[in-house]
Amino acid sequence: MRKIEETLLPGVGVRHDLQTREDRRVGVIAHHAGRKELLIYEREDPDACAEVVALDEDEGHAVAEMLGGAGVTASLEALAQEIEGLAIDWVRVGAEGQDAERRLAEVEASGERAATVVAVQRGNRLHGAPGAEFTLRAGDVAVVVGTREGVATLASRLRSTG
Numbered sequence: 001m002r003k004i005e006e007t008l009l010p011g012v013g014v015r016h017d018l019q020t021r022e023d024r025r026v027g028v029i030a031h032h033a034g035r036k037e038l039l040i041y042e043r044e045d046p047d048a049c050a051e052v053v054a055l056d057e058d059e060g061h062a063v064a065e066m067l068g069g070a071g072v073t074a075s076l077e078a079l080a081q082e083i084e085g086l087a088i089d090w091v092r093v094g095a096e097g098q099d100a101e102r103r104l105a106e107v108e109a110s111g112e113r114a115a116t117v118v119a120v121q122r123g124n125r126l127h128g129a130p131g132a133e134f135t136l137r138a139g140d141v142a143v144v145v146g147t148r149e150g151v152a153t154l155a156s157r158l159r160s161t162g
Helices: 057-066 070-077 104-109 148-158
Strands: 004-009 013-019 024-029 036-041 048-057 081-083 086-092 114-122 125-128 139-146
Touching: 036 057, 048 057, 048 081, 086 148, 114 148, 139 148
Parallel strands: none
Antiparallel strands: 004 013, 013 024, 024 036, 036 048, 081 086, 086 139, 114 125, 114 139
């Protein structure tokens, strides 16, 4: 089996690269928000991209399934990480989510304080450590930290129910 090189991209996600038997380099960037980018590098310069194909979350899963990558699919889906009882998840705020269009102070007051929003990505802008007056909007990606149960509860409140 070929070696897959993994590179953490802080604030973005993870890039996986592979050198093929035909000496071509291909990669995938798995963004925290769920979208993927398929990278095809230049033959002459393996550090330069010849082509980048943007994929939404469903398209990324479909390509992984077409390639038979159950292990890759599982690792791309595992955006929730658990470290000694601390869980981290990147949650897209849904338009029908219970906490969409609410200030963080209201979101955290209505919960059991087993999880908190530590950052919010809105479009291309990352709001690190947003204050209590920060309002979540549909489409935001909230970085939620807490216990596994707390993160799951807050994530379900943030996501769309429909």
